[in-house]
Amino acid sequence: MRSKYAESGVDVKKRGIECFRSILNNLFPEAFCVISEDPNLPGYGLVTHTDGAGSKPVQAYLHWKETGDIRWFKGLAQDVLAMNIDDIICVGAKPINFVDYVAINPLRVDKIGLLKILSSGFEECINILGAQGVKLLFSGGETADLPDQIRTLDIAATMNGRVSLSRVLTGEKIEPGDVIIGLRSGGKTNYERNENSGIMCNGLTLARLCLMRKDYQEKYPEILESPDGKRSYYGRFKFDDYLDELGMTVGEALLSPTRLYAPVILKVMERFGEYISGLVHNTGGGLTKCLRIGRNIHYIKDNLFNPDPIFILIQRESKEPWKYMFENYNMGVGFEIIAKTEAASDIISISEKYDLETKIIGVCQKSRDGNKLTIKSQYGEFQYP
Amino acid sequence: MRSKYAESGVDVKKRGIECFRSILNNLFPEAFCVISEDPNLPGYGLVTHTDGAGSKPVQAYLHWKETGDIRWFKGLAQDVLAMNIDDIICVGAKPINFVDYVAINPLRVDKIGLLKILSSGFEECINILGAQGVKLLFSGGETADLPDQIRTLDIAATMNGRVSLSRVLTGEKIEPGDVIIGLRSGGKTNYERNENSGIMCNGLTLARLCLMRKDYQEKYPEILESPDGKRSYYGRFKFDDYLDELGMTVGEALLSPTRLYAPVILKVMERFGEYISGLVHNTGGGLTKCLRIGRNIHYIKDNLFNPDPIFILIQRESKEPWKYMFENYNMGVGFEIIAKTEAASDIISISEKYDLETKIIGVCQKSRDGNKLTIKSQYGEFQYP
Numbered sequence: 006m007r008s009k010y011a012e013s014g015v016d017v018k019k020r021g022i023e024c025f026r027s028i029l030n031n032l033f034p035e036a037f038c039v040i041s042e043d044p045n046l047p048g049y050g051l052v053t054h055t056d057g058a059g060s061k062p063v064q065a066y067l068h069w070k071e072t073g074d075i076r077w078f079k080g081l082a083q084d085v086l087a088m089n090i091d092d093i094i095c096v097g098a099k100p101i102n103f104v105d106y107v108a109i110n111p112l113r114v115d116k117i118g119l120l121k122i123l124s125s126g127f128e129e130c131i132n133i134l135g136a137q138g139v140k141l142l143f144s145g146g147e148t149a150d151l152p153d154q155i156r157t158l159d160i161a162a163t164m165n166g167r168v169s170l171s172r173v174l175t176g177e178k179i180e181p182g183d184v185i186i187g188l189r190s191g192g193k194t195n196y197e198r199n200e201n202s203g204i205m206c207n208g209l210t211l212a213r214l215c216l217m218r219k220d221y222q223e224k225y226p227e228i229l230e231s232p233d234g235k236r237s238y239y240g241r242f243k244f245d246d247y248l249d250e251l252g253m254t255v256g257e258a259l260l261s262p263t264r265l266y267a268p269v270i271l272k273v274m275e276r277f278g279e280y281i282s283g284l285v286h287n288t289g290g291g292l293t294k295c296l297r298i299g300r301n302i303h304y305i306k307d308n309l310f311n312p313d314p315i316f317i318l319i320q321r322e323s324k325e326p327w328k329y330m331f332e333n334y335n336m337g338v339g340f341e342i343i344a345k346t347e348a349a350s351d352i353i354s355i356s357e358k359y360d361l362e363t364k365i366i367g368v369c370q371k372s373r374d375g376n377k378l379t380i381k382s383q384y385g386e387f388q389y390p
Numbered sequence: 391m392r393s394k395y396a397e398s399g400v401d402v403k404k405r406g407i408e409c410f411r412s413i414l415n416n417l418f419p420e421a422f423c424v425i426s427e428d429p430n431l432p433g434y435g436l437v438t439h440t441d442g443a444g445s446k447p448v449q450a451y452l453h454w455k456e457t458g459d460i461r462w463f464k465g466l467a468q469d470v471l472a473m474n475i476d477d478i479i480c481v482g483a484k485p486i487n488f489v490d491y492v493a494i495n496p497l498r499v500d501k502i503g504l505l506k507i508l509s510s511g512f513e514e515c516i517n518i519l520g521a522q523g524v525k526l527l528f529s530g531g532e533t534a535d536l537p538d539q540i541r542t543l544d545i546a547a548t549m550n551g552r553v554s555l556s557r558v559l560t561g562e563k564i565e566p567g568d569v570i571i572g573l574r575s576g577g578k579t580n581y582e583r584n585e586n587s588g589i590m591c592n593g594l595t596l597a598r599l600c601l602m603r604k605d606y607q608e609k610y611p612e613i614l615e616s617p618d619g620k621r622s623y624y625g626r627f628k629f630d631d632y633l634d635e636l637g638m639t640v641g642e643a644l645l646s647p648t649r650l651y652a653p654v655i656l657k658v659m660e661r662f663g664e665y666i667s668g669l670v671h672n673t674g675g676g677l678t679k680c681l682r683i684g685r686n687i688h689y690i691k692d693n694l695f696n697p698d699p700i701f702i703l704i705q706r707e708s709k710e711p712w713k714y715m716f717e718n719y720n721m722g723v724g725f726e727i728i729a730k731t732e733a734a735s736d737i738i739s740i741s742e743k744y745d746l747e748t749k750i751i752g753v754c755q756k757s758r759d760g761n762k763l764t765i766k767s768q769y770g771e772f773q774y775p
Contacts, residue, residue, distance in 0.1 A: 014497050014537040021533040024505035028513045030487065030527035039530040041487050045431060045552060053550060055489045055532040063538050102415065102426045104440045106491060106546050112399050112617050120409035128413045142415035145424040147440040147546065148407065152399040152615045153448050153595065154544045159536060161491050163548035165438060167430055210538065227617075230537040232497050 057161030080262035082126025087263035089164035098166030105146035137268030176298030187366035190339030191313035202258035203313035215323035280348030306367035307381035442546030465647035467511025472648035474549035483551030490531035522653030561683030572751035575724030576698035587643035588698035600708035665733030691752035692766035
């Protein structure tokens with residue numbers, strides 16, 4: 006059976022990156038992010054990382070068109086920051102600075118309004134991080150007017166981090182017996198203002214198509230590409246439909262900004278870094294992202310959180326098989342810490358101080374032939390790859 | 391009179407950047423690029439810069455669709471590299487590494503084919519730069535499948551450079567009497583393989599619309615955005631029409647990769663850095679880009695190169711007033727070195743060793759109220775701003 010997601014036009018398996026392998030300057034090919042040499046700082050690696058907000062800007066555009074309220078774009082600032090900062094900390098790096106890249110269709114989008122609200126979003130994130138001891142500088146970026154390429158808008162960022170070469174977290178030290186500690190993507194930490202749906206920044210294409218009503222694509226043809234007329238929005242909901250099961254509107258759930266885990270993780274690393282063998286940010290690839298690090302490790306995840314209601318809703322509406330749901334979405338676990346058992350309760354108690362729900366969700370076992378993952382859930386038992 | 395370019399949906403004046411001013415970490419606000427502090431290297435600044443290939447990918451897409459040859463995308467690799475490296479060297483920085491960001495519509499574009507040819511393009515540039523003593527590392531990047539945002543494809547890159555804080559070229563030392571040395575954007579240097587049209591990476595939206603035939607937009611509606619039906623391709627040419635005046639096909643002229651000036655400029659800086667008061671990469675804003683640096687300087691450009699044939703053609707076909715042509719396009723001068731008179735002939739002779747046509751195109755005078763520019767050309771005399 007083919008994934009609904011693949012049918013929707015998005016490849017979550019990222020086969021494209023192989024094409025660049027031969028020219029890559031990467032000191033630690035096994036690590037979660039590329040680490041390059043730094044000519045002026047021989048003992049340190051530079052982690053230069055790029056990621057975007059996926060198709061979340063399309064959902065924000067829809068809300069803006071329906072309400073006239075430019076603030077619906079604000080959360081995208083946190084999305085692109087989180088997508089980058091929480092990736093680079095996975096190799097043990099500390100963030101330095103970032104730039105943004107905003108490509109827009111100026112014939113559709115209020116550019117100045119958008120840039121002002123993004124600036125305010127970046128400022129808020131920089132302040133939240135700063136208050137938690139994480140310094141991050143903004144170094145500008147680019148806004149490109151590309152009416153013939155961009156239907157509405159696209160937002161990405163590039164972030165630099167730095168890591169001492171003697172302290173890189175490559176994942177090589179992950180051993181059978183290590184526990185997998187899961188940090189929730191939903192809920193509300195004490196450094197956040199609002200309840201989060203947990204959706205983060207991946208899986209939005211399928212989520213939009215299966216939840217939002219077809220009326221929208223008729224009203225705003227710019228929010229859909231359908232060369233053969235087969236792709237369409239096929240949902241039952243308006244963006245502002247409040248659902249009891251979500252505790253928010255469908256649109257709010259889809260636009261919940263990606264959680265910033267950096268304050269928690271950097272604190273955990275500072276206190277218990279020596280007990281940590283791997284860090285995984287569950288973005289593209291969802292709960293299978295851990296397969297990217299470690300050597301011959303069989304990850305068993307048998308004590309997951311109940312998936313946040315947005316994931317249940319997406320599955321119910323799209324009929325995406327559960328096996329793929331765990332591959333497309335974080336399913337409630339946004340970040341994983343792979344650590345020695347003896348440190349687990351201390352790590353969990355640090356995380357809980359931020360009101361971030363955290364628990365042991367599984368364990369590492371030995372595999373004979375490469376990395377593997379078994380998910381045992383109330384929806385069935387699944388093997389990856 | 392309004393510029394044809396503004397009508398075409400692109401703002402060359404970049405008013406958007408002001409929106410981010412308040413959160414910017416910039417040690418030298420007057421310099422050509424943002425320079426941020428670097429926490430681990432106190433005496434050095436980090437220059438993190440993002441720029442894209444503009445709408446050149448649309449032209450490449452058209453060639454690919456018409457010919458089936460994926461190699462038409464290759465030059466875009468050099469375009470995004472040049473757009474970044476030749477900006478960061480303007481503050482006296484040396485490049486470190488870069489990442490790419492490729493956003494595509496996977497329903498239209500052969501992703502794997504595209505990524506492979508871009509990888510090969512990057513490799514070639516890295517090798518050309520390396521052979522000229524300019525080391526540049528590739529640190530990966532992101533490929534995003536965004537069918538509902540990207541009509542065809544968009545390509546950008548982010549580059550890091552580093553500069554000693556005591557050697558930053560801020561432009562503050564530009565004085566009346568300094569000469570403006572212009573480096574051609576067209577022709578062929580001895581480290582390049584092919585003759586270049588000189589177009590670089592700016593002004594492509596107007597160029598495409600005024601040169602390419604309307605048939606193309608009917609055949610490939612994905613290459614045009616026209617919410618009200620008013621925008622359209624209105625040119626007389628097919629992409630493969632050979633024009634004697636260009637010495638190449640119209641499509642080749644539009645896709646000529648942006649020249650890499652870094653080998654020449656870094657050599658000039660090494661030898662005559664003390665005589666250089668400003669460096670300007672003539673991208674968005676064309677020949678008016680110099681207005682961005684210097685204090686109360688009146689730039690007089692009265693000895694420009696004859697604009698390369700592609701610029702003459704674009705003007706003839708679009709009827710863009712000449713005043714705006716100099717604002718939208720580099721008009722034959724891709725890079726400017728502002729230097730003390732006594733070093734001019736030495737600087738020119740270094741540049742000419744690369745077979746890069748170079749000459750004094752003007753001079754700096756005193757202005758009483760901010761920076762000004764006067765262009766005296768065979769097409770008239772124009773004042774900016």
